Amino acid sequence: MKLYDGGRAPNPRRVRVFLAEKGIEVPLAPVDMGAMEHKGEEVASRNPLRRLPVLELDDGTVICESVAICRYFEELHPEPALFGRGALGKALVEMWQRRMEFNLLAPVAQAFRHIHPAMKEWEAPQIPEWGEANKPKAIAFLRILESELAHREFVAGDEFTIADITGLIAVDFMKPARIQVPEDCINVRRWHAAMSARPSAAA
Amino acid sequence: MKLYDGGRAPNPRRVRVFLAEKGIEVPLAPVDMGAMEHKGEEVASRNPLRRLPVLELDDGTVICESVAICRYFEELHPEPALFGRGALGKALVEMWQRRMEFNLLAPVAQAFRHIHPAMKEWEAPQIPEWGEANKPKAIAFLRILESELAHREFVAGDEFTIADITGLIAVDFMKPARIQVPEDCINVRRWHAAMSARPSAAA
Numbered sequence: 001m002k003l004y005d006g007g008r009a010p011n012p013r014r015v016r017v018f019l020a021e022k023g024i025e026v027p028l029a030p031v032d033m034g035a036m037e038h039k040g041e042e043v044a045s046r047n048p049l050r051r052l053p054v055l056e057l058d059d060g061t062v063i064c065e066s067v068a069i070c071r072y073f074e075e076l077h078p079e080p081a082l083f084g085r086g087a088l089g090k091a092l093v094e095m096w097q098r099r100m101e102f103n104l105l106a107p108v109a110q111a112f113r114h115i116h117p118a119m120k121e122w123e124a125p126q127i128p129e130w131g132e133a134n135k136p137k138a139i140a141f142l143r144i145l146e147s148e149l150a151h152r153e154f155v156a157g158d159e160f161t162i163a164d165i166t167g168l169i170a171v172d173f174m175k176p177a178r179i180q181v182p183e184d185c186i187n188v189r190r191w192h193a194a195m196s197a198r199p200s201a202a203a
Numbered sequence: 204m205k206l207y208d209g210g211r212a213p214n215p216r217r218v219r220v221f222l223a224e225k226g227i228e229v230p231l232a233p234v235d236m237g238a239m240e241h242k243g244e245e246v247a248s249r250n251p252l253r254r255l256p257v258l259e260l261d262d263g264t265v266i267c268e269s270v271a272i273c274r275y276f277e278e279l280h281p282e283p284a285l286f287g288r289g290a291l292g293k294a295l296v297e298m299w300q301r302r303m304e305f306n307l308l309a310p311v312a313q314a315f316r317h318i319h320p321a322m323k324e325w326e327a328p329q330i331p332e333w334g335e336a337n338k339p340k341a342i343a344f345l346r347i348l349e350s351e352l353a354h355r356e357f358v359a360g361d362e363f364t365i366a367d368i369t370g371l372i373a374v375d376f377m378k379p380a381r382i383q384v385p386e387d388c389i390n391v392r393r394w395h396a397a398m399s400a401r402p403s404a405a406a
Binding site for chain 1 (some may be wrong): 270274
């Protein structure tokens with residue numbers, strides 16, 4: 001088994017944090033995304049979408065998409081349960097995982113890709129107006145998250161889940177995207193500090 | 204139990220098709236999205252993101268996000284398995300479900316929302332340049348899907364899954380978004396015709 005890893009990029013880190021929380025070690029095959037190595041044949045022959053991370057099993061089977069790779073390990077190693085427990089628990093984790101993804105990680109990524117000069121080659125055409133339009137979307141969602149986190153410790157309830165991982169990665173990605181968590185979002189700030197203090201955050 | 208439903212919009216339909224494939228009947232509470240009723244208090248008090256569909260359980264618990272609602276029913280009624288079987292099967296369905304969502308449904312939706320005159324009120328600011336930039340993204344993914352579907356009947360393998368449902372909804376949504384499946388994508392066309400012929404497609 002081998003995980004084609006993309007270093008500091010958000011999605012590769014999402015899987016590494018998940019594995020660290022599970023206590024699972026997977027051999028990494030580093031791919032230098034800065035040198036655009038993920039657009040080369042080694043990745044393309046495994047993932048036609050040319051994106052990372054990519055998990056290759058010993059028989060050559062390939063699993064792409066961060067959350068799909070995480071789910072594979074969740075099924076093999078159910079504890080700690082990072083996708084929730086029971087029908088309702090699993091549904092609520094999926095709900096929050098998707099909310100963090102579509103309403104925070106996605107707009108932050110769009111702002112980064114369409115505004116940051118280093119992304120000119122990656123995102124063609126870069127449309128700065130679209131990048132800017134995404135900043136208030138991310139902030140509006142943080143305000144909803146703020147009122148939710150007033151009542152509980154983690155994003156999806158009383159247990160740490162993949163929704164917290166996606167949220168941590170999204171908030172950390174706000175720095176290069178030049179978006180700030182509003183000062184008055186004290187619950188989001190408390191939650192983000194707690195997630196950053198977990199050993200897995202260094203993965 | 205009550206499903207707040209949004210009629211012809213893609214995400215409400217995604218859940219209705221899923222329920223039809225499972226043979227599950229859930230009482231619907233219709234919300235008129237054309238009249239912007241989903242922005243009103245009835246929906247907002249249940250989903251602060253003001254989006255549909257929303258599932259309300261008898262005890263008042265609310266599940267939002269189409270795929271989270273589908274997963275809830277998958278856990279309660281495992282057959283037919285629409286999220287895959289076993290660790291690898293579930294991971295591959297998740298992989299394809301996400302590929303259909305991020306690389307087809309999302310760009311088609313962006314093209315629709317940023318170009319169609321009826322969406323001016325929904326998507327502010329409308330950025331037609333961004334809408335146009337999404338059309339080739341959708342087409343590029345259809346060409347990858349075309350080569351995959353040369354080898355199998357369904358998107359994620361030999362069984363019908365939620366990835367087919369997301370794909371059906373995405374291709375149908377191409378019509379109002381004014382994007383066409385290329386003539387030479389014969390496998391995509393064969394697959395789409397087969398999905399459209401299933402009784403669930405009328406849901």
